[in-house]
Amino acid sequence: MKVLHVAAEVFPLIKTGGLADVVGALPQALIAQGADARLLLPGLPAIQDAVLHQKKVCDLGSVFGAVNVSLWLGQMPQSKVKVYLICAPYLYARDGGPYQAADGSEWSDNLQRFGLLGWVGAHLGAGGLDPDWTPQVLHAHDWHAAMACAYVAAHPARRVATVYTVHNLAYQGLFAMADFHMLGLPSRLLAASGLEFHNQLCLMKAGLKFADRVTTVSPSYAAEIATPEFGCGLDGVIRGRASDVSGILNGVDGAVWNPQTDTGLAHRYSRADVGGKAECKRQLQTELGLDVSAKAAVFAVVSRLSSQKGLDLVLASLPAVLRSGAQLVVQGSGDPLLEAAFLEAARQHPHQVAVRIGYDESWAHKLIAGADVMLVPSRFEPCGLTQLYALRYGTLPLVRRVGGLADTVVNATATSAAGLAQEAATGFVFDEATASALQAEVTRALGFFEQPALWDTLMQQAMAQDFSWHQPARDYMSLYDSIAIKAD
Numbered sequence: 001m002k003v004l005h006v007a008a009e010v011f012p013l014i015k016t017g018g019l020a021d022v023v024g025a026l027p028q029a030l031i032a033q034g035a036d037a038r039l040l041l042p043g044l045p046a047i048q049d050a051v052l053h054q055k056k057v058c059d060l061g062s063v064f065g066a067v068n069v070s071l072w073l074g075q076m077p078q079s080k081v082k083v084y085l086i087c088a089p090y091l092y093a094r095d096g097g098p099y100q101a102a103d104g105s106e107w108s109d110n111l112q113r114f115g116l117l118g119w120v121g122a123h124l125g126a127g128g129l130d131p132d133w134t135p136q137v138l139h140a141h142d143w144h145a146a147m148a149c150a151y152v153a154a155h156p157a158r159r160v161a162t163v164y165t166v167h168n169l170a171y172q173g174l175f176a177m178a179d180f181h182m183l184g185l186p187s188r189l190l191a192a193s194g195l196e197f198h199n200q201l202c203l204m205k206a207g208l209k210f211a212d213r214v215t216t217v218s219p220s221y222a223a224e225i226a227t228p229e230f231g232c233g234l235d236g237v238i239r240g241r242a243s244d245v246s247g248i249l250n251g252v253d254g255a256v257w258n259p260q261t262d263t264g265l266a267h268r269y270s271r272a273d274v275g276g277k278a279e280c281k282r283q284l285q286t287e288l289g290l291d292v293s294a295k296a297a298v299f300a301v302v303s304r305l306s307s308q309k310g311l312d313l314v315l316a317s318l319p320a321v322l323r324s325g326a327q328l329v330v331q332g333s334g335d336p337l338l339e340a341a342f343l344e345a346a347r348q349h350p351h352q353v354a355v356r357i358g359y360d361e362s363w364a365h366k367l368i369a370g371a372d373v374m375l376v377p378s379r380f381e382p383c384g385l386t387q388l389y390a391l392r393y394g395t396l397p398l399v400r401r402v403g404g405l406a407d408t409v410v411n412a413t414a415t416s417a418a419g420l421a422q423e424a425a426t427g428f429v430f431d432e433a434t435a436s437a438l439q440a441e442v443t444r445a446l447g448f449f450e451q452p453a454l455w456d457t458l459m460q461q462a463m464a465q466d467f468s469w470h471q472p473a474r475d476y477m478s479l480y481d482s483i484a485i486k487a488d
């Protein structure tokens with residue numbers, strides 16, 4: 001099976017969230033299943049500088065307002081995955097993030113930047129751009145890559161099968177209708193049946209409307225996005241594709257997230273020997289200037305600070321949490337108001353609250369290993385990866401019952417170790433997106449924390465979960481098989 005993944009970010013080269021983790025891991029998992037999975041990425045500096053053994057595939061000339069555009073093929077570092085790179089310095093060679101400048105403003109030419117990504121994907125899919133390789137399936141991720149599905153649909157030549165994965169319906173890629181001409185597509189696509197969405201161009205719709213199959217990253221989120229509550233205005237479009245939409249849970253890259261091999265930890269540990277986790281906690285408390293105490297439960301947040309993640313609820317319930325003697329550690333960045341509020345909490349309670357603003361991969365590992373509880377109180381969550389990493393590290397997730405969180409964490413309700421084993425509990429789950437509901441759940445979790453035998457049972461069960469990429473990769477393979485253009 002030859003499959004081309006089209007995306008804008010990839011771990012470990014450039015990452016703004018879980019999308020990069022998925023794009024970094026899934027092609028490798030597909031290769032382990034026997035697929036020939038490759039990536040197509042924009043030639044952003046962090047990607048261009050890191051991809052190995054680059055060889056030019058072809059020149060693409062002047063497209064999307066850029067001159068001397070070319071396509072290159074190389075290899076992801078420390079991986080078997082081959083990567084096509086679009087070299088278009090005018091559109092991609094700049095400092096800042098993949099979607100935004102350093103000041104947080106969207107790049108004003110994102111329509112051209114991601115139009116080009118989709119256009120090249122579709123032409124690779126149609127065959128001929130790389131005479132040595134034509135994919136049978138093109139798999140586009142999020143709105144950044146969605147245009148590939150529209151270009152494939154509009155392309156007169158051989159039609160590669162397409163899969164579009166929604167990682168987050170809230171980010172839709174909206175642009176002015178007047179700029180439609182830049183995309184070079186037939187005008188029939190500029191309609192409600194195409195890319196138009198409330199008098200704007202919606203790149204997300206290119207995937208939702210034109211892909212052969214639409215997936216999202218958990219079964220619950222697949223059901224939720226067909227409802228007005230979670231559909232971000234696109235629930236009607238999703239209901240219209242009902243028989244083509246499915247949810248496949250993300251996995252965990254065990255080469256990156258494994259407490260037994262994680263070189264960033266004070267002490268490595270495993271399910272069979274969890275002793276090192278206590279040392280990770282002690283080290284975390286020490287390094288962050290918190291009271292060093294095994295008895296104080298440490299709650300952790302590793303997250304984008306956005307309204308999606310429900311972290312305002314954490315702030316609102318913080319006084320009660322602190323009165324109980326628990327501690328909070330945060331690694332996050334995003335909304336300046338949330339950043340300021342968390343920093344202020346740390347200033348007021350330096351022995352109980354530690355906040356690190358910014359993006360820091362190695363600290364994410366330290367927090368997830370050293371904490372007792374991982375807080376993920378999201379308002380919506382397509383899949384969520386931090387609760388999966390936490391399970392692996394024996395850090396019990398406390399999550400809201402929504403999206404992928406509901407699909408991956410089993411609530412502890414029993415009062416005995418045998419009862420917890422019977423219900424296969426792995427964490428704590430609450431329903432209402434309110435501070436009082438979160439606070440009550442924290443109190444409930446603390447009740448378990450005070451009973452080491454119960455806590456140990458939960459840790460063992462959490463660490464025994466298999467959220468590897470093995471099964472998701474098999475599920476994607478079956479999906480590809482059901483739609484693939486068979487080799488000539």
Ligand code: ADP
Nearest residue numbers: 017018303304331332358359360364384385386
């Ligand atoms: P989302 O993609 O919505 O941000 P996920 O839970 O799917 O949420 O993935 C988030 C990813 O980003 C995880 O790998 C998490 O560890 C990482 N992450 C989030 N914020 C930070 C941060 N401030 N520093 C380091 N890693 C972070």
Ligand code: GLC
Nearest residue numbers: 018019167217382383384385
């Ligand atoms: C998105 C979602 C997150 C998901 C990630 C990877 O960023 O917000 O829930 O885990 O994509 O699919």
